[in-house]
Amino acid sequence: MADQQQIELLKQGDTNSWNVWRKEHPETKPDLSETDLSAIKLREVNLSDANLSGADLRKADLSKANLSWSNLVGANLSGATLNGANLTGADLSGVSFQNAAMNDAILSQTTLIDANVSDADLANANLSDADLTNASFRGTNLKGAIIRPEQLGRTRSPDDIP
Secondary structure (H helix, E strand, O other): OOOHHHHHHHHOOOHHHHHHHHHHOOOOOOEOOOOEOOOOEOOOOEOOOOEOOOOEOOOOEOOOOEOOOOEOOOOEOOOOEOOOOEOOOOEOOOOEOOOOEOOOOEOOOOEOOOOEOOOOEOOOOEOOOOEOOOOEOOOOEOOOOEOOHHHHOOOOOHHHOO
């Protein structure tokens, strides 16, 4: 269950205060599951190891955010900005990244099973060792992205990938 105090601190929009709180409480794994954080500005926020499963992050600005090893299963990041974000090792199963901006994002070792990455911009993103099983990349910009050809064979429709 989501922690109301953590939600209120994050919704203040003061990334610096949140990051200081994270440094002061390194043992705490934030629980923001099922939380509405749509259109919030969280640039450079530290959400590593956080539970964001089912969260609504549509149109949120998570540029250069640290989401490494977080649980985002079933989250909605449609139209979100994740340019330069670190999502290393995150579980992104069933996530919608439709129309998301993810230039230079680090998605290595992520789980993107059944994810919808359609019409997203992943230019220069690092998808090394990501599990792309049944992920949809229709219309996605992967120019300069680090991705192995064998990874694409597990997507829903590898022929749709530019």
